[in-house]
Amino acid sequence: MSLYEKLPNDLLIAFYVEINNNINKGILSVAMREELELIKVVALKRNISLEEAS
Numbered sequence: 001m002s003l004y005e006k007l008p009n010d011l012l013i014a015f016y017v018e019i020n021n022n023i024n025k026g027i028l029s030v031a032m033r034e035e036l037e038l039i040k041v042v043a044l045k046r047n048i049s050l051e052e053a054s
Contacts, residue, residue, distance in 0.1 A: 009046060
């Protein structure tokens with residue numbers, strides 16, 4: 001079980017938004033997109049739309 005699977009929905013969404021924003025600002029590397037993909041997998045399992053959160 002991944003760390004993201006253990007997080008409550010609101011924190012999972014917050015991680016996604018923060019990582020995505022930091023990648024877009026150039027603070028985090030593009031390699032962090034892999035983390036976004038892991039979050040997306042968990043969100044899909046929970047029927048969470050991350051597109052609305054961005």
